[in-house]
Amino acid sequence: MSDYRVGDPIADTKAPAVPLENRWDERKFAAKLVNPANRRRHRVIVVGTGLAGGSAGATLAEQGYHVVQFCFQDSPRRAHSVAAQGGINAAKNYRNDGDSVYRLFHDTVKGGDFRARESNVYRLAQVSAQIIDQAVAQGVPFAREYGGLLDTRSFGGVQVQRTFYARGQTGQQLLIGAYQALSRQIDAGNVELHARTEMLDLVVSGGRARGIVARDLVTGEITTHLADAVVLATGGYGNVFYLSTNAKGSNASAIWRAHKRGAYFANPCFTQIHPTCIPRSGEHQSKLTLMSESLRNDGRIWVPKRAGDPRPPGEIPEDERDYYLERLYPSFGNLVPRDIASRAAKNVCDAGLGVGPGGLGVYLDFADAIARLGRPAIEARYGNLFDMYQRITAEDPYTVPMRIYPAIHYTMGGLWVDYDLQSTIPGLFVIGEANFSDHGANRLGASALMQGLADGYFVLPATLNDYLGGTRLGDVGTGEVARVEAEVRARIDRLLTVGGTRSVDSFHRELGLLMWDHCGMSRTREGLRKALDRVPELRAEFWRDVRIPGGREFNQELEKANRVADFLELAELMLLDALAREESCGGHFREEHRTPEGEALRDDENFAHVAAWEYGSPPVLHREELVFEHVHPTQRSYT
Amino acid sequence: MKLTVRVWRQAGPAAEGRLVAYPVDGVSPDMSFLELLDVLNQELIAAGEEPVAFDHDCREGICGSCGVVINGQAHGPERTTSCQLHLRSFADGDVVDVEPWRAKGFPVIKDLVVDRSALDRIVQAGGYVSAPTGSAPDAHATPVPKPDADLAFDNATCIGCGACVAACPNGSATLFTAAKVTHLSLLPQGGPERARRVLDMVEAMDAEGFGGCTNTGECVASCPKGIPFASITTLNREFLAATRAR
Numbered sequence: 001m002s003d004y005r006v007g008d009p010i011a012d013t014k015a016p017a018v019p020l021e022n023r024w025d026e027r028k029f030a031a032k033l034v035n036p037a038n039r040r041r042h043r044v045i046v047v048g049t050g051l052a053g054g055s056a057g058a059t060l061a062e063q064g065y066h067v068v069q070f071c072f073q074d075s076p077r078r079a080h081s082v083a084a085q086g087g088i089n090a091a092k093n094y095r096n097d098g099d100s101v102y103r104l105f106h107d108t109v110k111g112g113d114f115r116a117r118e119s120n121v122y123r124l125a126q127v128s129a130q131i132i133d134q135a136v137a138q139g140v141p142f143a144r145e146y147g148g149l150l151d152t153r154s155f156g157g158v159q160v161q162r163t164f165y166a167r168g169q170t171g172q173q174l175l176i177g178a179y180q181a182l183s184r185q186i187d188a189g190n191v192e193l194h195a196r197t198e199m200l201d202l203v204v205s206g207g208r209a210r211g212i213v214a215r216d217l218v219t220g221e222i223t224t225h226l227a228d229a230v231v232l233a234t235g236g237y238g239n240v241f242y243l244s245t246n247a248k249g250s251n252a253s254a255i256w257r258a259h260k261r262g263a264y265f266a267n268p269c270f271t272q273i274h275p276t277c278i279p280r281s282g283e284h285q286s287k288l289t290l291m292s293e294s295l296r297n298d299g300r301i302w303v304p305k306r307a308g309d310p311r312p313p314g315e316i317p318e319d320e321r322d323y324y325l326e327r328l329y330p331s332f333g334n335l336v337p338r339d340i341a342s343r344a345a346k347n348v349c350d351a352g353l354g355v356g357p358g359g360l361g362v363y364l365d366f367a368d369a370i371a372r373l374g375r376p377a378i379e380a381r382y383g384n385l386f387d388m389y390q391r392i393t394a395e396d397p398y399t400v401p402m403r404i405y406p407a408i409h410y411t412m413g414g415l416w417v418d419y420d421l422q423s424t425i426p427g428l429f430v431i432g433e434a435n436f437s438d439h440g441a442n443r444l445g446a447s448a449l450m451q452g453l454a455d456g457y458f459v460l461p462a463t464l465n466d467y468l469g470g471t472r473l474g475d476v477g478t479g480e481v482a483r484v485e486a487e488v489r490a491r492i493d494r495l496l497t498v499g500g501t502r503s504v505d506s507f508h509r510e511l512g513l514l515m516w517d518h519c520g521m522s523r524t525r526e527g528l529r530k531a532l533d534r535v536p537e538l539r540a541e542f543w544r545d546v547r548i549p550g551g552r553e554f555n556q557e558l559e560k561a562n563r564v565a566d567f568l569e570l571a572e573l574m575l576l577d578a579l580a581r582e583e584s585c586g587g588h589f590r591e592e593h594r595t596p597e598g599e600a601l602r603d604d605e606n607f608a609h610v611a612a613w614e615y616g617s618p619p620v621l622h623r624e625e626l627v628f629e630h631v632h633p634t635q636r637s638y639t
Numbered sequence: 640m641k642l643t644v645r646v647w648r649q650a651g652p653a654a655e656g657r658l659v660a661y662p663v664d665g666v667s668p669d670m671s672f673l674e675l676l677d678v679l680n681q682e683l684i685a686a687g688e689e690p691v692a693f694d695h696d697c698r699e700g701i702c703g704s705c706g707v708v709i710n711g712q713a714h715g716p717e718r719t720t721s722c723q724l725h726l727r728s729f730a731d732g733d734v735v736d737v738e739p740w741r742a743k744g745f746p747v748i749k750d751l752v753v754d755r756s757a758l759d760r761i762v763q764a765g766g767y768v769s770a771p772t773g774s775a776p777d778a779h780a781t782p783v784p785k786p787d788a789d790l791a792f793d794n795a796t797c798i799g800c801g802a803c804v805a806a807c808p809n810g811s812a813t814l815f816t817a818a819k820v821t822h823l824s825l826l827p828q829g830g831p832e833r834a835r836r837v838l839d840m841v842e843a844m845d846a847e848g849f850g851g852c853t854n855t856g857e858c859v860a861s862c863p864k865g866i867p868f869a870s871i872t873t874l875n876r877e878f879l880a881a882t883r884a885r
Contacts, residue, residue: 055772058772059771059772062771062772073696073702073704074694074704074754074755074756075703075755075756075758075759075799076759077703077759077799078696078697078702078703078704078799080696080697080702082697082701082702082703082798083697083699083701083702092778094779130773130775132778133775133776133777133778134770134772134773134775135778136775136778136781136828137768137770137774137775137776137828138767138768138770138828139767139768139791139822139823139826139828139829141788141791141792141795141822141826142788143788143792144782144783144785144788144789145785146785147782148782148783148784148785148788149779149782150778150779166792166795167792169701169796172701172796172798173792173795176795179762180762180766180767180768181767181770181772183759183762183763183766183767184763184767184769186763187763187764195756195759218748247696247697247698247702248695248696248697248698249696281667281669282667282669282670284666284667284670284674284677284678285674286671286673286674286677286698287698287699289698289699290699388699388700388723391719391723391725392723392725394669394725394727457772457773458772458773461772503681503684503685505677505681506681547684549683549684549687549688549689549690550689550690553651554651554692554748554749554752556690556692557684557690
């Protein structure tokens with residue numbers, strides 16, 4: 001196959017060869033330190049101000065580093081972590097229900113369908129408890145019980161109650177905690193904040209990441225910022241699909257430009273489809289809205305047994321309803337992991353049993369829960385989600401079952417990093433959703449917030465010390481800076497001069513639809529091939545025919561065009577990765593590879609690896625073999 | 640449905656602005672208000688004109704990016720964010736005026752986009768608990784009575800959109816500041832810095848050019864997150880106590 005070339009295997013060399021439980025302690029002990037008095041001489045660039053970037057920027061500044069931080073939004077408080085609803089996992093075992101660091105580790109490796117690294121996941125579980133302590137100390141108003149202690153609940157794919165939450169706004173509250181810590185450091189002069197400023201390229205000098213080229217989105221000015229290390233905390237790339245639950249501005253440009261400068265991109269085809277989103281209402285749809293899957297704790301999912309049943313849901317008797325998750329997966333029922341719940345919804349809708357516009361929806365019914373617990377209890381748990389649903393659909397979910405449908409929500413893939421969260425470019429660290437590290441092929445609910453904050457508060461600050469303490473940095477070559485800056489300017493100029501006929505959105509919509517059809521909830525060799533033929537054509541059309549009105553200064557069409565141009569390249573790598581991975585695992589479901597029952601069929605013999613792609617023509621695949629010493633890969637079973 | 644939107648167009652901070660009327664046809668009641676602007680912008684691009692600049696991001700009412708004055712009301716006729724306002728709140732044939740937040744503390748950048756960084760600077764002045772990473776005791780070390788935690792949460796739901804400032808005849812940021820002061824002063828973790836926080840935040844608020852509070856309550860009526868009026872009372876009480884103690 002000439003689509004790609006296979007290169008040398010890659011390995012994580014940073015996790016110490018000691019027993020799993022001791023690895024992080026050992027790594028921290030072996031890590032070099034930087035004398036507190038010397039830290040302020042080190043500049044560290046952090047791109048992004050979500051949970052990962054915000055927490056990293058604040059913590060590095062507290063340690064004494066000079067942090068230069070960027071966000072494309074008008075304020076660091078608006079990063080898309082703000083929209084996470086359900087909660088954050090932590091192995092506190094406050095419930096005394098059998099939880100432990102080992103169980104959280106085990107659940108995460110299994111939930112990720114055995115495509116994550118044991119070392120990283122174990123560390124994530126270890127530091128999870130500290131995150132809750134940290135957030136509470138900052139004044140994050142978690143839900144509490146009448147005794148004044150923290151409340152927890154269970155979340156999809158898990159049988160213990162380890163999820164801490166703040167009504168349906170956990171992401172917002174944790175982000176504000178990190179934002180306030182960052183604000184304190186801005187006020188102290190330790191963080192230099194550049195809001196409404198977008199990273200457009202990475203400066204690599206002497207083989208090391210030494211800075212970024214960024215564009216001020218208000219003035220249009222393009223400037224280079226140099227530093228001793230660069231941290232990318234720029235989130236995931238779900239907006240490749242145009243319609244997703246990501247914020248409109250969420251984009252892949254920072255990680256894609258870093259990839260083109262030498263950072264390997266790992267598992268790009270691992271995308272997560274969230275089962276409980278509000279179905280689209282028409283052609284005008286600009287984004288999809290997720291509702292926390294905590295709703296599945298009390299809501300029951302069903303479709304009518306008869307295809308095309310015209311009756312309103314309330315008039316369909318019990319014995320004519322198919323509670324298909326409870327039927328197929330009796331021990332987990334409505335709480336199966338996200339990939340399984342999403343695919344099951346797709347299957348019933350493909351079978352013509354879906355409800356609502358276009359038959360693309362299933363019911364999520366709270367009638368039983370309201371009868372059992374009373375409406376006030378349901379209001380207390382989910383009030384804001386019910387309000388949100390009612391506002392969007394104009395239907396009252398207290399009396400009419402919600403309609404839900406899966407949507408693109410999170411990307412497990414991202415830039416390849418080692419145990420230190422360092423990419424293949426020395427000095428370039430990648431944290432949060434932007435890296436690939438902890439979730440394998442499927443992320444468990446309430447684990448994104450945990451990972452973002454673990455990386456930013458606890459992991460990166462330790463490993464960055466080691467890099468800065470153990471590296472002698474020379475001056476940055478001026479020729480290198482000038483070359484990168486010139487490339488960035490040339491690209492902006494080119495975008496502004498195409499003068500075509502089609503809007504950026506029209507290209508983005510077309511790309512999104514193509515990816516959803518062929519690289520979405522289920523994938524086939526034939527479909528992926530078809531999309532691989534079409535994406536380069538579409539990209540060529542974009543550069544030939546896009547129309548961007550306005551000039552260099554504040555120009556939102558130009559911002560979008562820059563991002564979509566990168567999506568048009570990244571999409572191809574996602575398709576290639578999906579094609580190369582001849583198995584089904586987690587969110588990656590290849591129709592050719594399934595069990596007789598229709599479940600995902602992994603191929604541990606040939607694919608128990610991370611696919612790390614090096615940029616090139618053709619791209620080069622470097623495999624990192626995954627070793628499972630503790631959690632033995634089994635067919636994931638939730639029946 | 641068909642609507643006529645009269646949108647504030649202003650090329651830059653120093654430029655003169657004016658309302659420009661655009662008819663938008665074939666829109667659906669299920670569309671959000673920002674999707675109406677999307678449709679308008681696609682038409683403007685097709686016609687070779689510059690689209691309307693407006694801030695937006697999550698489009699689910701939580702990031703606080705969006706916010707426009709619709710028919711004279713911040714975020715429009717319903718108590719929600721502009722992105723969660725749907726066209727079913729309007730009648731076919733309506734003429735709808737769309738303007739940016741107007742306040743001394745929020746200079747216009749372009750069209751409907753304003754600079755709200757003053758709100759960030761109010762938080763930087765003291766809207767935090769000093770808890771450096773790694774210094775925290777166990778989360779259960781200090782129980783917090785549920786009513787306090789719940790009220791703190793109600794105040795913490797502020798999304799920093801700035802509607803309160805835009806709605807206030809004085810252009811005051813008192814409700815914004817009050818929400819943060821109340822959130823943190825209700826929790827034991829916020830106790831040690833309580834007095835300094837309120838003094839510093841109020842000082843920063845005044846320095847940014849926001850007006851004073853005269854208890855008109857327009858802020859509360861326009862707040863998409865329902866920050867309670869009582870928070871302003873709390874702010875004043877905290878301020879008074881801190882001033883006396885000084």
